[in-house]
Amino acid sequence: MIPYSTQEIDQDDIDAVTDTLKSNWLTQGPKVSQFEKILSKNCESKYCITFNSATSALHAACSSFDLGPGDNVWTSANTFAATANVVLLCGAKIDFLDIDPETLNIDVNILEDKLKNASISGTLPKLLITVHFSGESCDMKSIHDLSLKYGFKILEDASHALGATYNSKPIGSCEFSSMTVFSFHPVKMITTGEGGCVTTNSKIIEEKVRDFGRHGITKEKERFSVIQNLDWYYEQQSLGYNYRMNELSASLGISQLSKLNYFVKTRNDLAENYNKILPKQIIIPKRNNFNTCSYHLYPILLPDKPNLKRDNLFLHLRKLNFGVQVHYIPVYHHPYYRNNGFKDYFLNNAESYFKRCLSLPLFPSLKKGDQKQVSSAIESFLKTY
Template structure:
């Protein structure tokens, strides 16, 4: 089976982890700082805080920006549940903003409409989390302009987008946000096995995030409420969590980051081959803006067929491809249709673009170890599969 995503681990990556295993540090040691420095350099940002998952990164970013009961978080329904779950974990109310069917990212026009309605109702969000779906940045200039008008914070969920660029700079530089979050799960562009990072331009926010990831405990004298009892002394000054990343993970991440440009370049070459092959097929592909380079974590397609049988046709195509060795996947089941969220009062039909995309969506194999022969097989099977379901 050709997987839709796969890590690429080299001898150098393995050696970096072995070096940690034979050192004095396994958890919080010098490799964490090296990994954070690699992110800061790649994103042209002064602060990067590494944690044990992107979910943890989103959670502490929300906490650091003051999300709490009585406040609201808005995000995209076309995402993994973590993007909204972190709001609920903070005790906040969660809502969604529908996507644009071309970019598959949060639609600025729909956000503007929702904000105008929320202002009239007195229910404006405290935080908005745009999701850079598939590695393509949302329209951050438009979303940032709305934040200036309506007074909300922005956390970019860039779990798919390490190595992407927007408006002439790297995603993660936080020119249009308070913070940006990356994921380093094995199917992502760079991996630490499990791990996440928050970037921010704010020194005050970075200090708070550093506390939140490690129990709210500090040994820094300038953060303590009184002089310490001795060199062993520490204080808990926040209610924090144990979200620390290990030195083993960080060493792997720092090694992987040396090949970030190579990873993204290979993905672009593969995506361009897909683009050319699918130009005459009955599928739609995600719009990618030439001036804003996607990191191409995913290559999503969706059926051009808009009829009532769209979901059934997608299932037949999914099963055909799996039967023929193509490990397609589906990203994502709209969050508001999940049973837990239905229990909170959400219902199908509220965010029709996300639902429409999902009904016809497939994510095709895309990763640096995808061979020419494997990609040719994927393309041939998509073509044959479309014919099989009467869409060829």
């Protein structure tokens, strides 16, 4: 099976992890600090805090906004459930925004209309989580302008977008947000096995987010409530979890990060090749020329014809051993959400996209010959209609 995405592990990665296995540090140590420093540099952010997944990073990020009952948080309907789940875990209320049918990201006009209505009904969000779907940045400047007008904070879920840029600045620089979260799951842009991080430019946020993933414990002397100079001393100042990244993951991350530019470039070359060779009836999301898309995913849409069924194309390609996948089921469709306030929820563009979408295989070692076969298989499928 050729998967829709997979990790790229080479000898350097194996050597990096093996060296760490032979060292004195397996939990938090020099590799974690080094990985955080390089990530910050790459993203042009002041701070970076690593986590054992993007989900735990999102949980810590949301918690740092002091979300609780009575707070509203909005996000895109077209995302992985974790983006919304962490909001509920913080005790706040989640609501979903429809997507732009061309970019598949939050539609800024729809957002503005919803904000106008929420302003009248007194239900404005405290926080908006933007999702850079497939690695293409949202229109962050316009969203930021709206955040100033309506008084909400912005968190970027950039799980798909390490190595992507917005208006020539790396995603993660937090120019238009309080924080950005990345995922290092094996299918993502780089991997640490499981892992994630938060980038931010605020020292206050950095402390809160770091503490949340480390039992609420600080070892920074200048933050102690009691003057204490003994090396063994530490303080728990809030409640938190053990969400820390370990040294093995961090050493893999450092090695992987050195290949990020290559990964992004290769994914872009392969995406361009798909754009050229796919049958003309296939609809491809719009990409902004001023941005670099990281192409975590290569989603396509079937034309909107009643007899043309995405699931038939899915089965056709799976039979030929192409591991195509659907990204995403609109989050409000999941039984958990249907049973918790979203029973008759329906967003037009998210629904239209969901019923016609399919992610084709895309990862750096994918061969152009495989892409040709995928394209020919789609062509032969379309001929039967």
